[in-house]
Amino acid sequence: MFSSKALNCLFMAVFAAIAAASSSAQTLEIPSTTSAINSATPLSQRVVHYEIETKYDPKSHSLDATEVLTYHNLTGQPLDTFPFHLYLNAFQPTATWIKETNRDGTRDEMLESWDPKNYGSEEIKRFEVTGQGDLTSQLQFIQEDGNKDDKTVVQARLPHAIPPGGYVQFKIVFHDQFPETLERTGWKRDFLLAGQWFPKVGVWWHGAWNCHQFHGATEFFADFGVYDVKITVPQNEVVGASGIEVSNLSNPDGTKTIAYHGDDIHDFAWTASPHYKVFEDTFQSSIGPVKLNIMMQPARVWQEERHARILKQTMDRFDRWYGPYPYKTLTLVDPEPGSAAEGMEYPTFITGGTMWNMPKGLYIPEIVIEHEFGHQYWYGMVATNEFEDAWMDEGINSYTEVKVLDSILGPRTSTLNMYGATLSDLQTQYFGYARVADLDPMAQNGWEYFDYDSYGGITYGKTACVLITLENLLGEETMRQAMHTYFMRYRFTHPTKEDFLKTIEEASGKNLRRYFNQAVYGTQVMDYEVLKAKSTPVEWYKDDLKEKKGETEYNTDVVIHRKTDFVMPVDVAIVFDNGETVRERWDDNGNNRWVRFAYTKKAKVVSVEVDPDHKIQIDRNNFNNSKLVEGDGKAARKVTNYWTFVSQLLAQILTWWMV
């Protein structure tokens, strides 16, 4: 067992030694190492260098650490204030994250009661700036929502500003108390997933610090740089982390210290558990080998191959379609059952999500692994602002998820394919969107959504459907080229929504503003319907009219109705009973709510369909997009048969036990 007093003394000594060493070194710089990437030169404009040494105590689920952060001021102006995220302070009953989660729910929790085990904290014991002294007492928590109890952002004001191009070094001693996992980070039984666990400086973005409080429905944003992290844990722990492992040393006190190094990453996460079974594999990317570490729970070892297969298939698609994965490692963690740490992404480190008895035809592990790997591109390398533009990470990632999974598992079966029942990934995205279609726009701060359902439905679901629709309109190759250009051009930068949208316009050569204004910036909802499809004999007034197929002439009247406010050109297919199909296009810039198509033919209308090529995936009601003049009750009879059968069995089971 670790004594916290002794640990503090130890860390103070280490801290003093580091400080002395640092002050003796006159010049500060960010290392230009490339040992963790398949590149001879750095890939990002490195702003930060984190050197962290930590010792974890599994019994108290806490750690003590020293952090030396070297920051390169590339903002072009002097900086005298520096905000830091202290994310673990979110797990306190009066913190904004907990309040919002209690109010709106979040991805894993509704949080209707408070359990003290869920308490987490990130306490700065000492905060010193090289050459400017100890500023611990001057630190101030700042809040943008007025909640004075929220301690997820702390700000340091320096006595002397750091000039443009200059460096500053922060030396921070801190103590973390991990929560039992409510979401993403913390412990469960003897498992730990340490995410967002160290004081992390905000991002200077568009002329100001961007360092938001931790909200119930927001994620993260940070600058690129180099990470050197040493983790000390008991010998029996199996550890995985971001970056590459550079050393693993046993200590005389029954612990071991593992050192990791990461290049061109903007966060660092790690996990420890005595139970992991680790498997190693390799993916050969277009620029070099990637070592895969797959850390499985003992009961799920039989799924290791399944995990490795989908991971490599996904990496292959991303490599070919969007660009190379430049890191030398990827760690895939199968987290502790019930830990709420499933399905999360950190640079070169992702968590999956499965159960020991996961059926083969239910592709939840595949979806989670694909999705989290996709984040390596959109969150990890492109690194958009997840606080303010969540759709640019989660949504673009959901779009590529649909594309990749469709190509691997089939477009109709990419979520479920069991006993004749099917479900596609796109449909699950659509469900998420359709329920909340008129609540919030995509382009909105993450914490301003109506609730978590709306946040999830819009940022994930709507974005995927909007981009799939766009792809169907522009062509798969054009969209793939746009995504490739976007990734290669903006990786290791922090692009804005307009950077993304303009890249698509550039690749397609089209002005897509009308679409973007409605789909991305607006809350317009699309619902086209076939309002009327009717054929009447031209000589309807004759008493002795005898209709004869192929001979009788009909006036056919077709009316398409735009029920809601999303305006888009739509194609219409009208099928006649002589086998003829007429295609029309309705594009009147929204001047009218309906359009009439009239024909006189020796044939009657059989069916009318709006968007016959099924390009549009954002129509709120897919059933009214078509009309069969002579209805067909087969589908209804089929599902009613299922319903009847289930009703019969339920009645029998009730009777079985009760009488």
Place this chain on the structure above:
Amino acid sequence: MNKKSILSGGASIVGRNKRYVVWFWLMNLALATIGSEAFSLRAHHILDQSLYSDRLVHGMDLGVFGEMLGRPEFGPLRGAALPSMMLALLFFVLTMIFLPGVLQGYASDHRISRGEFWRACGVNVWRFLRLTILSMIVIAIVAGVFSAIGNALGKAADATSNERLPFFVQLGWLAAMFLAMTIVRIWFDLAETDAVLSDQPAVRKSLRYAVHHTRHNLVRLLGSYVLIALVGAAVVAGGVVLWNLIVPPASVLGAYIIAQAIAFFFLATRFWQRAVAVSFYKSNALEDIVEFAPMIVAAAPVAADPAQL
């Protein structure tokens, strides 16, 4: 009488009286069809004129099915589910009313008349109502106690990192609960059989009789009941697998036939259990008669027919 003979005796009774299973299956089907009408109307309204519904015909696209359920014009799911639930309850009530006639028929060596059937039903309505209420109370208590203990065990097992343990603890506990509820069911099945066959107006006496015989023949009866229940589960599971294998997705008629075959044979397994109870009751009554009947000694051999010599 051994377990095999109870089982085969029960099967033989069901085989001789197939009409009861057929009638109850028809009743089950008719009520479920009526109960499904609300669902059917909504489904037809949304699907019939849409080309989109084709994805439900040539496959079972859960996305399209989910969209249908989510449409405002479909209304709340409970609006469609409530009639089905009410008619499931009606099936339960009608079973309770008609069951005495079935038991009378099962116990009889000849095909009973309609009059005998309805008489048995009429005479036993009040007795079966009381027995059913009592059985519901006992089943609720047993299920409640087992669920509570099961949840507690599940939580305790959840403290370990062994992911399989909570699952198998829950599964084991469910099996234990199933056995306990089956014992209760045997008890009440015997009580119901006694109430009908001995024309016993005092329900408590039938219950006392049943608890006595259940206790003394537990292994034999429980074994038979569990075996039949497993057959029932196999009928449903095997039927669904067969459905998936041989019925083309677009064949509504094929799906309907196999669904009804599953429903029929599943229902038959419960009738088999009841027939086992009757078979047991009859053999037990015979043993009681043999046990208590006065010894009769033939004074002299009956004169043989000289022609047969």
